[in-house]
Amino acid sequence: MNEKKKEVLEEVLMEMDQRINYGLLETSFQNREDLKQEIITKLAEAVEHMDLIPLSEFEREVTEQKKARNQGF
Amino acid sequence: MAKDTHQNQVNPLLEYFYADPTNKRLLEKKQQEDQHAADLLDKRFEVYYLKVRLISYSDKLAKYLGKNFDKKERKQHKQLHLDSFTGLESDDPPVQQLPSREPPVIDCLTERIVDILPTQRMKETYINMSDEKKEVLQLFTFEQLNNKEIAERINCSPQNVSKLKIKALNELRGVEADERKEERSVRRSPDGNGSAN
Numbered sequence: 001m002n003e004k005k006k007e008v009l010e011e012v013l014m015e016m017d018q019r020i021n022y023g024l025l026e027t028s029f030q031n032r033e034d035l036k037q038e039i040i041t042k043l044a045e046a047v048e049h050m051d052l053i054p055l056s057e058f059e060r061e062v063t064e065q066k067k068a069r070n071q072g073f
Numbered sequence: 074m075a076k077d078t079h080q081n082q083v084n085p086l087l088e089y090f091y092a093d094p095t096n097k098r099l100l101e102k103k104q105q106e107d108q109h110a111a112d113l114l115d116k117r118f119e120v121y122y123l124k125v126r127l128i129s130y131s132d133k134l135a136k137y138l139g140k141n142f143d144k145k146e147r148k149q150h151k152q153l154h155l156d157s158f159t160g161l162e163s164d165d166p167p168v169q170q171l172p173s174r175e176p177p178v179i180d181c182l183t184e185r186i187v188d189i190l191p192t193q194r195m196k197e198t199y200i201n202m203s204d205e206k207k208e209v210l211q212l213f214t215f216e217q218l219n220n221k222e223i224a225e226r227i228n229c230s231p232q233n234v235s236k237l238k239i240k241a242l243n244e245l246r247g248v249e250a251d252e253r254k255e256e257r258s259v260r261r262s263p264d265g266n267g268s269a270n
Contacts, residue, residue, distance in 0.1 A: 008120055008123045011124065012128060038134075043130065055119075058118065
């Protein structure tokens with residue numbers, strides 16, 4: 001995995017720990033760790049497929065979308 | 074320049090990105106044609122945007138798995154009630170009224186179907202069945218064999234076993250349903266004092 005992606009994933013997982021726990025609050029305690037592991041695996045898979053998008057590209061897309069919306073009206 | 078300012082006003086993602094003082098400073102430098110600042114801003118945004126998408130995905134996953142887990146739990150709870158008594162008091166056709174109840178198989182003292190049938194009429198119905206049907210029921214109930222295993226035992230096809238089993242069970246269920254119907258009509262009639270047997 002790309003180093004940058006790896007760093008981001010680790011950072012997100014650290015930050016998300018509490019949030020994931022909160023999201024799984026209604027699940028049983030025994031299953032929570034398994035579900036958490038499933039989320040981590042899926043996130044690792046997802047990050048592999050996600051592109052790193054630079055600001056200039058993002059801004060260009062935002063402008064294009066706005067233009068398309070305006071044309072639609 | 075004006076474009077940057079305008080975009081971060083309309084796009085909440087960009088607005089939040091520029092709320093970071095470092096990014097804001099870099100944006101100012103970028104607006105002064107500083108290429109290094111522009112590159113740095115690009116790289117910082119790459120990480121920021123990836124993080125945003127990952128956090129959003131993680132939230133969705135947690136919600137989805139939490140919800141699905143709950144669904145599984147609810148389904149299991151529902152299944153616990155499957156063998157409870159439902160709808161027998163309604164006026165549905167008898168076949169539909171019958172519970173999916175099989176004769177008790179855990180009683181190790183009982184070895185014959187006729188011993189576990191609750192009423193005399195059901196016993197008679199069973200006794201009058203063909204030998205094949207009786208054997209199928211016997212193997213199914215007491216040896217707990219499946220259709221394929223019964224078919225091997227009595228030398229016929231599993232489909233045939235299935236048909237025989239369904240017919241035999243339906244015959245017994247039919248008798249049981251008739252008896253229940255009679256019982257209900259006796260209970261409902263104002264002078265019903267068991268005269269209908």
